[in-house]
Amino acid sequence: MSPGPAAEPAHRDFIRDIVAADVAAGKYAKIITRFPPEPNGYLHIGHAKSICLNFGIARDFGGRCNLRMDDTNPTKEDVEYVESIIADVRWLIQDWADDRLGFKNRGATPAAVLVDGTPDFIQESATGSPSSLEPFFASDYFDQLYAYAVRLIQKGLAYVCDLSPEDTDAYRGSPDQPGRESPFRNRSVAENLDLFARMREGEFPNGARTLRAKIQMASPNIWMRDPVLYRIRHAAHHHTGDKWCLYPMYDFAHCLSDYLEGITHSICTLEFEVHRPLYDWILENLGLPRPLPHQYEFARLSLTYTVMSKRKLLQLVNEKLVTGWDDPRMPTLSGIRRRGVRPEALRAFALTIGVTKYDGLTDVAVLEHCIRGDLNPIAHRRLGVLHPLKVVLTNLPEGHSEFVQATNNPEDEAAGTRSVPFGREIYIEKDDFMEAPPKGYFRLQPGGEVRLKYAGIIRCTEVVKDAAGRVVEVRCTFDDTSRTGGATANRKVKGTIHWVSATDALDCEVRLYDRLFTVPEPDASGDFKHHLNPNSLTVIRAKVEPSLAQASPEVRYQFERLGYFTVDPDSQPGQPVFNRTITLKDSWAKDAARKS
């Protein structure tokens, strides 16, 4: 097996162990996985786990991972979703597994081939310019799927059933009650062939007939009780248009799509475990000449303080409880991206949580840790004041103005330094001054000293209040010899705070995001919307250092002592809007919250 290109440690999990064993046994010429979303919603962080697994395996074993739209239900799907899915997948695997992404030529469909004298179909992948490529679509296989269905009928293994949807349900029985055979189960092959063809021609209305596999109505596995393979749906499809009014079900389409693409390991979530016997039954009974894919299941991701189901996310969007699928509070990949998280953080997260069959609940703190860990070494530091309090340095001359040197990133010396304007009037964070602080408060207080980061030490000499008794200004003296590099620069002062020059500061909008829900398991019981966090978004006007006027999208900054911020697409030239990706850890605030 070939090691991946990046210097990340090789990770093992039970599925990779299976793949490794298959590679060692020489079972397949090449390992091919697939990521098969249905285009009926946006991808979320749960999908990211699956993408990282499937592309990670392709990467670890020198194989490929096909992106495939599992689009067999035209009534729920849309091209908007197809496009967002492609963009999200590309973003997540960028600079990591791009070379493993399996695409096909635009418009290509499976080719007819002869394998050891047996006629068969195969869907080739392709490489080339992005504009000539597209993902795989299960709907591109409808002709071949139809041919396979005919073969099943000819073998006496499938039949057209006239039972209504309600009767089909009733005949299926229940988990502890065997089903009954459909009265249409023993139609002749000729009649089945004729009826199936007429279903395709559109002779029958929705729900009138289905094609069913002839397996075993008494099976303890409900999915083996003559499952429906095809249903009539007079509906236009986002990818095939009006060509079909007969659409295959997931169970029939999925295993065969895997086979057509030469998938070796078909990895899905736990709820499909009971479908595996059917997956195998269809492939085995078709007498297919090439190696068959195999299905493996792992536990989907659940995160605290998060809802993950597409239905609930769609509800948040439709009911305008968020601004859209890409609202930075959403667990969607587009939301997470807009929030300022990098794909590197998501990949690190996927590695950290692992892959098992245990259906657990991952603490969102793990994700937050990965986000901070990713941003800390790369984010340039900037000074910004979210809740400004004016400070006048009384011993500096009126109109005094100078520049101080600030370190761009203490974690990365190569990031260099920049000049930051400093003057007689500055803003500091409201929280960084307390008139009557509790014990253990390190920051500015009457008569006390604090260091202004990169500038020098100040001492509070006077507190100015308005008529209501609120502190509106603080007056201090500046210790000139304590400047960075000065004679008393290393004098010990408990606190160091950030600040911004009042005359030079850029006024801008900052969006402070917090968790969308207030409880660890919003959908544990009752209506998850009751647990929405009313403070998940706070929009403020902030004062930031002037260099940020040129902040470009896709760049992440750390506002010192506050958190990580990124430029939102809503920004205008010279008027950036910042999204707070995540706060810095703040042991003082945590301690204070614990004591109150």
Added chain:
RNA sequence: UGCCCGAUGGUGUAACGGUAGCACAGCAGACUCUGGAUCUGUUUGUCAUGGUUCAAAUCCAUGUCGGGCAGCCA
């Protein structure tokens, strides 16, 4: 009273018959021109009961608890 799957500290995960480890969270401390970062220390665990074995988290049996399965959804 059906079938399938699972169970290791608070959470997630490793140990593949041979010293129960890692990460997050927590706690305590060191350091610090970010109460950030970093570093150090530390509390807490093999679902239960039997069996096999020199040796069991691991294999077997039974039980308990949890999850999934009765769409013409995926």
